[in-house]
Amino acid sequence: MSTDTNAASTGPVWDWAAGHGPVTGALSATTGAFALATTATATGMPPTWALAIGTAGAIGHSAAGLRERLAARTLALRAASWLAGAGWTTWAITTGPLTWAALGSLATLGVGIGAATHSSRLHEEAREEEALAVAARQVALELSADRRAIAAEWVDRVQRVCGITLRVLGVEMWPTGTGFTIDAELPPGGTTYDRIAKEAAKLSSDARLPHGCTATAGPGIHQGRVLIDVTNVNVLEQEVFYPSDYSRLSIHTGIPWGLRTNADEIRAFLREQCALVAGPTGSGKTNMVHTILAGFARAEDVLTWVIDLNAGSAGLPWARPAFDAQGRPVDGVRPGIDWLAASHKEAMVMLDALVRVAKRRKVAYQDLMAQANTDLLPISPSIPQIMLVVDEGAEILASTDREIRKLGDRILEVIRIARAMGARTVLTALGATGSVLGNLMIRREAKVRVALTGGEKEGMDLGKQFPGSRGLKPEQAPYKGAGFMGTPESETALFKSWRILPNQIRDIVTATSDRHPTLDGPSAKAAGDAYAQRWNPDRTQWMRDTTATPPTAITPATTGGQPSAGGGLNLSALRDKQAPASGPDEDAVRAFMEQIDKRFGTTDEPGTTRPERPATPGLNLSALQPGDGDARQAALALLLAAGPGGTGASAIARALADEHGTTRQTVVGWLKSWAEEGEAVRIGEGTKTRYVHRRHAPDQG
Known part of the structure; x- marks a missing residue:
């Protein structure tokens, strides 16, 4: 309020650095000439001095205009204005500037200068716009020439390799500078785009594209059009770190999983779809799991439950920052995942709870779904989606072990019954083989598929993982974290997973703690105490115990890494060697173990020798050899x-x-x-x- 009052009281602000316009220029010229004439008359100055001054001004402004490359008419107007003003001043000094004839002629001169200046300015603006338009047309012509050359080159290449004559309608250069897209019309006669797609490798070779670059064909705006994406800069070999932007995400807007070869993000839409991530050891699969967990942590309507029977390694970095050395919660920090199971027993507890949650939601939210007029549970921060991430889950489904098969059956039950109720799965696998993809439920529900090849050919049957896609070869992505990704929303193509480091995981856990949703009331009630006490220090003791072996799927009778009081064999190979024998009589335990060795043919401890003995039927415990x-x-x-x-x-x-x-x-x-x-x-x-x-x-x- 005070600022406006002060501005009003001080009047308009003059910009003394601004140039003259047609009115102010003419006013300045006439008042200057009148002042000079009256002063010269009063002091007796010779009239020729005014004429000399005007001539000098005309010459100086003409030289300045030439440097600015002004139009000839503008230069003539400026010179004429100086000479006219000098002529009037000379005449006024001689005859007197205070006569009506002198004043009237000066006013007429000012009006003429103003009108001529306005006309000249319009002409200069039009001239400048025309120069800019000419430059733009020149650039467009050069771009068009480049695009015409690209179009002609690829029309000839497709004709030579595929035997198809295209009519190119447009060439779009990617803003990232890593390639371009050709929009072409297919010839009549029922030709489809997949005739070009299956020759992607040959087209890439014919174009002499660098390794990691491809020429892939996809459907156009209708079935008679084709889009050919050509990458000419290899972005797969570069290590790209996870973005430092931890802004909010939603399951409805998709979760970014990496970059396409044109540097665009590729997103996984998992509200109704499951995902399968396959990759051999060393391909960057574990890093990709962390990338997936990072996206879920950023989402405001997702809770992540993780099963990793390999000591919980996939979920530990996301849980540990939220607890101190005694397992107590750290103020202001929530785990980046909502539940972690590292043992067979805990995994079964988790899956049982998830099945109960799905069934409870089917009943509890009937009214809500009726109000929304949908058969899908409306997912929101108040009713979050539960994403079950199972590391090497495909191997669990393919296992012949009876206990592991129970886990697999329960995972399949979740996939089968929980789609509408907001529970989906992300499974990983060591390879894309028949045993992994042999399950119909996985093939039908896991429509988001990733193959991290790292150049590995063994166990990577891309034709089975991406049916209908042609020309996919592991050799196209020989780099860690690189491979192929396909979703129902985007064609299967090369992509690069982000690199994420442990310190960034801690940063994401801290930055996203305030946006993690809580499990809705009916679901939490259905999950029961098993869910409510999931972060109980007793149940998470194994996360902090650096001396004991973490719980594994081989020891379902253990909890939290400690032997239970229940039955079952207590094999020393599965215990910490420094732990005391679980009984008062160590001699009896030793005798019992010797009986096991004789009956089942177990292996010796390292550094010991024993005579060869014939193989005996029964359990083979050699896999437990330390x-x-x-x-x-x-x-x-x-x-x-x-x-x-x-x-x-x-x-x-x-x-x-x-x-x-x-x-x-x-x-x-x-x-x-x-x-x-x-x-x-x-x-x-x-x-x-x-x-x-x-x-x-x-x-x-």
């Missing part, structure tokens, strides 16, 4: 995931080298042992030798 148990189990999982095609020792050793340091010689020994035990079948001889898991062997159907 030191290589995890690697051996991983190798067996790879053999199972290879499907009927089988695999060899070299491929398994390469897959295990980074994480376990396993050599080919060790894998050869395992394969021979499994073949003798009937766990695997050997096919071929010499360099063509391969092994097939007994589930996929020909005699096993």
Whole structure:
């Protein structure tokens, strides 16, 4: 209020740096001439001095106008104004400036100068606009020439490689500068775009595109049009870190999972769809899981439940920042995930709770769905979607172990009954094989699919994971974190997953703590105490215990990493070696273990030798041998995931080298042992030798 009053009281503000317009210019010229004439008359100045001054001004302004490249008429007007003003001043000094004739002629001169200046200014503006238009037309002509050249080149290339004559309607250059899109019309006669799509590799080779760049064809605006995306800059080899923008997301607007080759984000829409992420060891699959969890943490209407039977490693970085060393909550920080299961028992508790939640929602929200006139539960921050992320969940579904199969059956039940009620799954797998994709439920519901190849060919059947897509080869994405992604909203194509580091995970957990929703009342009631006490310090003790082995799927009779009082074998290979024997009589325990060794043929401790003995039927506990148990189990999982095609020792050793340091010689020994035990079948001889898991062997159907 005071500012406006002060401005009004001080009057208008003069801009002394501003140039003259037609009116102020003419007024300045006439008043200056009149002042000079009256002063010169009073002082007796010679009249010729005014004429000399005007001539100098005309010459100076003409020179300045030439430097500014003004039009000739503008230069003539400025020179004429100076000379006219100098002539009037000379005449007025001679005859007197205070006569009516002098004043009238001066006013006429001012009006003429103003009118001429206005006309000149309009002419200069039109001239400048025309110059800009000419420059723009020149740029457009140059761009059009480049695009015409691109269009002609690709019309010839498609004709040569695919035998199809296109009519190019437009060429759009990508703003990122990494490629372009050709919009073309297909020839008449029923030609479809997939005739070009299946020759993507040949087109890329013919165009001499760099590695990691492709020429892919997709549907156009109608079935008679085709869009050809051509990437000419390899963005897959670059390590791109997760964006530092942690703004709010929603399950309805999609969750970003990475970048296309044109540097555009690709989003997964998971309100009604499940997802499958396949990738061998070393392909960047674990990092992709963290990227997925980061997107869910940013969403205001998503709660994430994680199952990872490998010591909970996928979810630990997202849970630990919210608790102190004693397991108590840290003020102002909530876990980035809502529940973490690292054991078979906890996973079953979680899945049972999720099934109860889905069934309860079907009844509790009937009125809400009727009001919204929909058969899908309206997901919002008050009724959040539950995203179940299961690391290596596809292997759980394909497992032959009875206890693991129970987990798999419960996961399939969630997939089957919970779509409308806002519970979907993200499963990961070590490969895209028949055993992983053999389940109809997975193929039907997991419409968002990712294959992180890293250049690995073993176990990556892209044709099965992306049916209908042509020309996909692992060699196109030989970099960690790179592969193919397809969704119902976008065609299957190359993409790059973001790189996310542990310190950024902590930042995301802290930055998004205030937006995590809470489970709605009916769902929380259905989930029961198992959900309410999920972060109880007793149940999360294993997260902070650095001396005891975390709970695993092999020991369903344990809780929180500690032996339960229930029944079942208590095998020393699964306990911390420094833990005391679980009984008062260690001699009796030792005798019992010796009986197990004699009956089931268990392996010796490292550094001990014993005479060879004939193989005996029964349990084979060699997978529990300390030191290589995890690697051996991983190798067996790879053999199972290879499907009927089988695999060899070299491929398994390469897959295990980074994480376990396993050599080919060790894998050869395992394969021979499994073949003798009937766990695997050997096919071929010499360099063509391969092994097939007994589930996929020909005699096993």
